[in-house]
Amino acid sequence: MTPAVEFANVSRHFGPVKAVDGVDLTIVEGSFFAMLGPSGSGKTTCLRLISGFEKPTTGAIRIFGEDVSATPPHLRNVNTVFQDYALFPHMNVRDNVAYGLMVKGMGRARRHARAEEMLALVKLEGYGDRKPAQLSGGQRQRVALARALVNEPRVLLLDEPLGALDLKLREAMQDELKALQHKLGLTFVFVTHDQHEALSMADHLAVFNEGRIAQIGTPQDIYDRPATRFVADFVGSSNVLPPELTRALGGPAQWASLRPEATRLAQTGPVSGTVIALRYLGAGTRVVIRAGETEIAALVPAGQPVPPEGTTTAIAFDRNALHLMGTD
């Protein structure tokens, strides 16, 4: 099977800024692929390389096996849901959704019918006559989605589509998007800087750092087995242990990661420290312990006793939860 999108050593430099730098990437058709990374790490640029709004400085991009280096955006069978939705403010919702069909020359009646279908798909029947300004954030997001889907793209790009929504709405939309992707069987390429979002939605994800891919894999891979300190630090709320501490805890003298959920408190143990912060999370309490230079977070499940701040405690952990990493 040809992959939906392939990057072969793709770079995009803006003057001295290496926005994307030597990226190799394969996105399997039908998958939900997330790009995760801190601000400025090159995620948006990658997406724009796929849609054609940026051209690679070097390297080749193939979409379903075809090289697209000479194809302008409007001839790529790829559609985008923009971060700010970029709805046309002068058109009503129906015309927004039907836009792709209109520019292809489809008649008014047919394209309006299709637009209504799409609006039904995103649960916005009856909103066709409104202007975008009359919609809430979540509704706009769904219009943007419908507008992109009406073209029947084989790859749908989504650039932080949920960034502007509040938490409650964001969670609801995450579920909807995931369900839709499932239903339509499309390839989704999803950009976010929200770790939880990436982990919970993607089949595969790439973690970006300074224009390069730090790690690529399934969410479980990345959460449980971060390849580098950067990934461990960025993705989970993992504890990153320096070599001394790893050794003290019984491992080799290497950097390692340890998830807070796998970290427990104990009366005694090889490593102990002072409780410096407590955070009630509802589902439990996060206890931050300072051991020497290192801060280690442990999760005390709801209902178990929480040591007060300032006290000294030791930590224990599931041995197999300790994950050794490269030095990068």
Place this chain on the structure above:
Amino acid sequence: MTPAVEFANVSRHFGPVKAVDGVDLTIVEGSFFAMLGPSGSGKTTCLRLISGFEKPTTGAIRIFGEDVSATPPHLRNVNTVFQDYALFPHMNVRDNVAYGLMVKGMGRARRHARAEEMLALVKLEGYGDRKPAQLSGGQRQRVALARALVNEPRVLLLDEPLGALDLKLREAMQDELKALQHKLGLTFVFVTHDQHEALSMADHLAVFNEGRIAQIGTPQDIYDRPATRFVADFVGSSNVLPPELTRALGGPAQWASLRPEATRLAQTGPVSGTVIALRYLGAGTRVVIRAGETEIAALVPAGQPVPPEGTTTAIAFDRNALHLMGTD
């Protein structure tokens, strides 16, 4: 001890809009008080009533026991960190921070020295000469904080100060703010619509709904014992059970809430349903089960088997985790 801020039956109406409606509130000195609620529920208006940018339509506000109905904003010993920071773009960071001292007539040398102290407090030594435009979001937030703190207010108001920051930075700033409040012993009144933020930072919190306070209490109170369905729904990712289901699970025929972490999967049980969604959260997997009309989420800790989508499963729970609510 006189409370820092007291609202006695305070309302603020804008024409027909009851932005704040009969609110009674007491904020203890030295506490970290959060106001949580959906958009438009009156949180900002409450804050502006304290700072003096709005006047109550009815009711009285006391700050440290003194009625402030005739005190203009610039004479209230209360300072605000604005949502958009509202830094003065034409002044450098040092002058921004020293502004409050300047308008009080303090000499240049002294106020600059004080400003540098404040910048040190928020870990921005050496940034005094930059213009706000040359700072990152997190840095700006800290400048806004330093600028408010330099006046040594007895109450610091913060209106969604972290809303514009990305998740990683937000979490870091949450810790910093909390530490600072601890260190200075000030009263913080913090507005947010982010449940996690409110729960993890506040000593006490008020949940607003349509201009009224739906519940007020400690985070634990509110998370574990939501007073109304609205609170349960808004605050936790609690499962809200209708009376039939509560009865089926062995309780009285009343609305109840049940936290996902307290919900387990079982082979058999009084209530069962189909698995309709799985969400990997790193620390575990969230399983959503549909039982009749109701969707119930359960948390399967990492390492335990997760039922695939579409299968049927029953649910079990810690009996004392079931919390009965009012009908509101």
Place this chain on the structure above:
Amino acid sequence: MLSDRPSLLLKITAIGGLLFLHLPILFIFLYAFTTEERTYQFPPPGLTLKWFAVAWNRADIWPPLYLSLKVAAIATVLAMILGTLAAAAMSRARFFGRDQLSLLIILPIALPGVITGMSLRSAFGIMDIPFSTWTIVLGHATFCIVIVYNNAVARMRRLSGGIMEASADLGANAFQTFRHVLLPNLGSALLAGGMLAFALSFDEVIVTTFTAGQQSTLPIWMLNELVRPRQRPVTNVVAIVVFAATFLPILIAYYLTRGGSETAGMGK
């Protein structure tokens, strides 16, 4: 906001300033009705409506009026095309010479009109171009470009840049994007800019005296009338009619661009 009430001093100075702006206009109105026809005496000796009829019947008003309308119309259209193109180019990514270009566009209004006029006249002289409607248009279009440009650039700045990309992303080619997305969104700003440019051109006298040769636009006709009074109230009648005629376009321009800051009026 509690203190969000203007102080009395501010109110008085603001309203006083506005009245100051309208004081002479009051007299223009008053003297359109005076019975005295050569020099204005104050207070006017008597009031009459006859000047409106006289103005209507004065054959020498119509050719300058027609010329002014024609010049303003052509200059506006040219300025709209050139101004929009310049705005479109400037709203794109930075390019070499961008700052210089923005300076160049602003120059015709930042430099006094007498300079623009003189320069054009020198150039016409050197190149042996005879005066015609087009020499007037040339001058007017030059300083109208910036008006349209300012309106268009302000709107483009406000337009979320995404919608042009969204259009391409959905399969529209550059022309379709222009037609279906850019134009409708820019339309009202262009219209507002166009109306302001028209009004500016219609009232221009400084540059025109240099580029008109022996032709007479309405303001030049007025200048001659005012200097050599012959039924002087007629000029006031004409001024009132123009005043009334511009009222509506200005109001429309205001509503079209409301919320933006792009209606700022521009220089002569």
Place this chain on the structure above:
Amino acid sequence: QVTAIGAPEGQVNIVAWPGYIERGETMKEFDWVTKFEESSGCKVNVKTANTSDEMVALMNEGGFDLVTASGDASLRLVAGDRVQPINIDLIPSWSTVDDRLKNAPWHTVKGVHYGVPYMWGPNVLMYNTNVFPEPPTSWNVVFEEMTLPDGKSNKGRVQAYDGPIHVADAAQYLMFHRPELGITSPYELNEDQYKAALDLLRQQRNLVSRYWHDAFIQMDDFKNEGVVASGSWPFQVNLLKSEGQPVASVIPQEGATGWADTTMMHVNAANPNCAYLWMEHTLSSNLQSDLAVWFGANPSVPAACTDGRGMATAETCTANGMDDFEKIRFWTTPVSNCSQGDGACVPYYRWVSDYIGVIGGR
């Protein structure tokens, strides 16, 4: 030079002083254009100019056929090759022209005629009759600070002409009052004489609140600005009188400068035939007669005063100074090579810039 008059081109473009070419728009009775247009088929387009300098500039710019140039402009036009010689054989009425004007030096160079005399007249002193029950006898009312008959100072209540040629008025005043300067002609001043004239003008600057350069604005100022005395043209005097304003004019004891205007033809005149027809028309005695009355000037055709074809009578002509020809010192362009010797006199371009300086208070 044109040798024969062909078919009229349909129009003629003329630069003229205000009030010189009337088509009945200001006052119905004064119209010497409409009939000409009808009979000749030449439409008359007039561009008025307020100063001689402006006329020269307009002619340099081109696009005109004719100009009514005063003596201080005519020779400049000839020297600059802006005007062409006139074939007087093509102008039948040439013979009726006043003999004193036929070969006047301001339009005849080396025996070649460069134009047809049009009008001439003095620059009079206009005054307010309420303020001056008796006509002032001297130009000192506009040159020296003094108390006027109404008991108030003349400061701020007099005007002067806003053109460099006004230096000649000052020189003429000095010629009378300071004979020791030895001024023989107000247009031929050596450095010392020139300096004395400028000093007088600087003194005058303190009295004058605004210089006049537009006939109609001067009329405004007499009505609205409280101006009571000024050098002026009979034209303004007549118009103001006709409106019932309390003004009159006089030629004071020092005499007056004056103008003698010539209709001259542009070298590149596009409408030579109409131009010749117009020049012939300007000499018709009824035009000359009406214009003399209208402008308060003297016709260049003496018959116009007496043949009764126009409004002028012998009395009008006498009142306008027809017999004072010798007393009037006509505008001519000051040049450096003058009767005091080559390079002895201050040339016109210095008059121009120095007069700007005087008005600017320097």
Place this chain on the structure above:
Amino acid sequence: MTVTAILPAKGLADRLTGTFWRRPGLLLLLLIAPPLLWLGVVYLGSLAALLLQSFYSIDEFSGVVKEEFTLKTYAELFRAQNLDIIIRTVVMAAAVTLACAILAFPIAYYAARYAKGPWKAAFYLGVMLPLWSSYLVKVYAWKLILAKEGVLTWAASGTGTGFLIDGILTIPGLEGSSLSTSPFGTFLVFVYIWLPYMILPMQAALERVPTSMLEASADLGATRGQTFRTVILPLALPGVIAGSIFTFSLTLGDYIIPQIVGNSSRFIGLAVYQLQGTAGNIPLAAAFAVVPIVIMLIYLTLAKRAGAFDAL
């Protein structure tokens, strides 16, 4: 699925779009060329023609321009009476600009901060209508208002405030027999005519000052006056500068107003106009014209640094 990744180009428009995409410079060139040609050739070309003329001289007797390169004309420009004109004009322009800024501020501030709904429209119209009503007729109306026997005197004698006018007219430098012949009258009319050009950019700049900034200032203990001085004024500065570009440049170049109101002293605009129009001394006129060009270029450079262009 049968759809491919690349859609076929269907017509010329598609292919052109592709070309533009592959060569973005080409599109930019197409966009920029017409305005650049117009402004570059027509406008800059004319300015160059003007500059060129300033290096010619004039034959003093015939008034014909001698087309030979010389600096004589510039030497003439630096004669005392011409320097007077330049200084007088620049002082006037500066005074007018200052007065416009002071007068415009309350109007712009009120319109930007307090006027809402229909009031806002009223303010807008109130500023725009005088701007677009015939400039000439307004100037003549002022002549009438300021004349010795005009409206102001009439009103002043009616209210017994005539001494005010007389007082102004005795201030050295502002003498005249009436306001209409005094430099103060010229100043007043300039201020009046250019005032809207100051109000509009100022208002736009003030509207961009976020309310939260003012609240922050009050919150930090500043009184209204302090907020005004330390926050509003500096933030409105680009608008003031933008407005001052207009008022300054317009005053530098106007020749109608000093001709009609004032004491006949020349200003640069009037000098240029008369030198080229009535005196036909085009080289000197051109040299005079270079003065405002130089002044404005310096001014614009400074203004650009202050970020005033965005406020235009």
